[in-house]
Amino acid sequence: MYLKELYENKEKLLNKKVIIHGWIRNHRPQKEFGFIDFSDGTCFKHIQIVYDNEIKNFNEISKLLVGSAIEVEGTLVESKGNQEVEISANKINVLGICPEDYPIQPKRHTKEFLRTNAYLRPRTNMFQAVFKIRSLAAQAIHRYFGDNGYIYVHTPIITASDCEGAGEMFQVTTLDLEKIKNSGKIDYTKDFFGKKAGLTVSGQLEGETYAMAFSKIYTFGPTFRAENSNTKTHMSEFWMIEPEIAFCDLNGLMDIEEDMLKYVINYCLENAKDELEFLDKFVEKGLIEKLKKVVNSKFSRVTHEEVITILKEAKCKWEFEPNYGEDIAKEHEKYITEYFNGPVFITNWPKDIKAFYMKQNSDGKTVAAVDLELPEVGELMGGSQREENYEKLIARMKELKMEPEDMYWYVNLRKYGTCVHSGFGLGFERLIMYLTGMENIRDVIPYYRTPGNCDF
């Protein structure tokens, strides 16, 4: 039996025989008895195992170190002095011992130390909480979109189209680098795909092709950026969710973003009570309050122009002066979410700082883009209505020196029954940082990839 089932049926199992398997998280052996803090990872709560010298291998057991795997047969009993249960053991079998040099000891380890032992860190309470919430959040996202009639689309990982993020793409090849003779240019007809290929930076464009068939779709897969940046919020490999919705304008898109985010947060609040309480206590004080507040707030909606006006009128000394027609800085994002006392959708951004596919507004200056800014963390989602007009899209691509023919399949969507449609992107790890309070993105993905790091 796994510990989760035991706790779920604890009334029924009280004073009954139970058999469980798991690991010793802590051990206090005494002369004639001992206490084991036991967990199998299926729920955040551990259970106490009490044994005494009636068990036949008492000597062997009392010497077991933290990390050892055991099988316990015993009776589930009420714990003395509190409402909880514990197991009074009749029999303990050793499944796998653990030596003294085991890196994960029942004490506080630094996150840096745990990163170098990333394969063991899920055995700590902190990372049990983080990765349980990561799993729950993924479940919640699939449930939200599934229950609302969206089709889950697996867009390709290897791609030969590099229109977005050129220069920041990883190359994928089977050419033998040792044998390349650079007498001139590389002959990509000899590469695996017969042309130069790389790792996707976004599934959006392919996602749009499916939205034009199913109306409502979403992607949830890995994306890549070969950017040489070593910040707390960037990685070279991360997971993205990119919904795309036909017959949906910018306002409809904001409704969906807000609804989805609240659903995911609620799902975690309901299903990760113990984990969130732990993180609230040891990682981010007020975490649960913060999450509940977002769920209960109405997100504000304001244009980029209005934001700049507010920033200019603010009695603040800015490091970066806010300007119409320009992007906003971290300090501005912070001010704005404080100003509106909650999440803020900022719409209608200057077109020159946004992507080519965004719908051009009639003012000729802005596009129907929207960023969702959250208190403390800043931007969490970015989306837009897409330019559905064939001529306008082509004109914009040419302005940006892009070749429409290279993306005929994308621009053709505007030729074959085009319609208003919108979509957004959500960086999954940013969401997990927000949900857990973890401050470094390396601590919310099992094995992180950053410049110089590709361990495990």
Add this chain to the structure above:
Amino acid sequence: MYLKELYENKEKLLNKKVIIHGWIRNHRPQKEFGFIDFSDGTCFKHIQIVYDNEIKNFNEISKLLVGSAIEVEGTLVESKGNQEVEISANKINVLGICPEDYPIQPKRHTKEFLRTNAYLRPRTNMFQAVFKIRSLAAQAIHRYFGDNGYIYVHTPIITASDCEGAGEMFQVTTLDLEKIKNSGKIDYTKDFFGKKAGLTVSGQLEGETYAMAFSKIYTFGPTFRAENSNTKTHMSEFWMIEPEIAFCDLNGLMDIEEDMLKYVINYCLENAKDELEFLDKFVEKGLIEKLKKVVNSKFSRVTHEEVITILKEAKCKWEFEPNYGEDIAKEHEKYITEYFNGPVFITNWPKDIKAFYMKQNSDGKTVAAVDLELPEVGELMGGSQREENYEKLIARMKELKMEPEDMYWYVNLRKYGTCVHSGFGLGFERLIMYLTGMENIRDVIPYYRTPGNCDF
């Protein structure tokens, strides 16, 4: 409103005004009225739009070609002559026209033609059915594992460990190939990760590290094989599900495989009735019967040795002679599932044809591996109990000329509280082929990657 909601509420909406958006799948304009076969992709069923010359843009509408996007305002009415509903239009707005050269016409297209138009094929009935089922099957898998307490783990895509599938890995690099001067060896300290990196062929080994912390985990992500094979069942990029369960032996693993597969099939039978009926009619006659039979059957369990004995005793002329200690061929798989009249788990395979991490049986010759063979399609899942004994694992790796130090994090799992554990791999596209009856793996993934193909 989307068509799915309309159908879900059709009793309530009867004789009421409705507004829907979608695409013309077929059009029969008459002199004074017209019929539009309309779909928005949110459900498999289309709806008929009836309009007459009372609508003000009658001339414009009657000229609309297949593929055009429209907005329809009208009354939901009972259709004459059958139980269904249709929409009597008051107003039709053109959202996006579609020209005559639109490749997707209401006729039968070959699958080869549709592959070259992969960005448009989800607009056909066949691919609406296939990709709806793909999405549902993914949902079912997440629900099955989520509801059963498994943690969803995102194992890394880019990896520097090439112990499995070496030589079949894609290389990932940011080195400028044009500038490589091969005066000797490539200096990988200058590459993005400071060492040679590639695309993962499996998330299992990393998955095991999480199973040793959470007991029950699964992965669901893309995997890659740079194999130069052009068959109907191989691709270079495909999605895999790899569950890993601590304190679970080979028998327990088979229970889980059988339970999960039945759950996924049932989920599709319940949620994709229309799609499966279509596929049963036009793609694989008897598809629904086949799926129902699997759900209602008890899977057989037989050892590899028993299988060879059965094959040797069979009155068949084999192309490949069955032999103890060797792999079995397609013709053998077929015979065995017919022999047992249903799905068969074949266990205890010769160790020399299986992977290093599989648990060595006490006979010294076999490992605790299991392949699930399904009637007609052959192997669908492959799994094993893992070698949990440190010394035995190291010995086997050395026999195979592998360096245990390169995988210290994997072998250490056997040092730090080892335990019996098992896992299996399920190729997602193989499952979708089975669920839809599609015979070419290129037709069950949105954009396929095979040697020489990396389009869209």
